[in-house]
Amino acid sequence: MSIKIDKTKCIGCQKCKQVCPGNLIRLDKQGKAEIHAAEECWGCASCLKECSQNAIRYYLGADMGGNGTLLYVKDNETTIEWVIDKGDGTTESIIINKSNSNSY
Known part of the structure; x- marks a missing residue:
């Protein structure tokens, strides 16, 4: 498992560094x-959840069924959106209400 950081989007706020x-x-x-x-x-x-610039992507390898897709988080006012960039160029989103985000 690993992350990929897009340095063109990174603003150097260090939030990701602080929470790792x-x-x-x-x-x-x-x-x-x-x-x-x-x-x-x-x-x-x-780190994904802390990055306000969407500069960090989580690599979903074949071992996790992701076949090289990348996952990132959009933090909205009342929701968290998990965005999956698939290898075929399509995107899928999972939107979770923040009040339920830590429920199992």
Whole structure:
């Protein structure tokens, strides 16, 4: 499991770095987020939820049934939208009300 960071969208706010439980995100020389030791990523998605610029994508590999799709989060006023960019160019969204976002 790993993440992909789009440095063209990153504003260097460091929120992703602050919430990474594995301390795997750092800033490069240009002040943009990057992941080091990507193989150690736990896949917790904390950084996705904190990134207001949608600069971080979670890689859904074949081992998870994703076949290379990328997942990111849009945080709206009352909802959280999980957006899946599929390898075939299509997009799928799952929208969850924030008041229910931590329910199991």
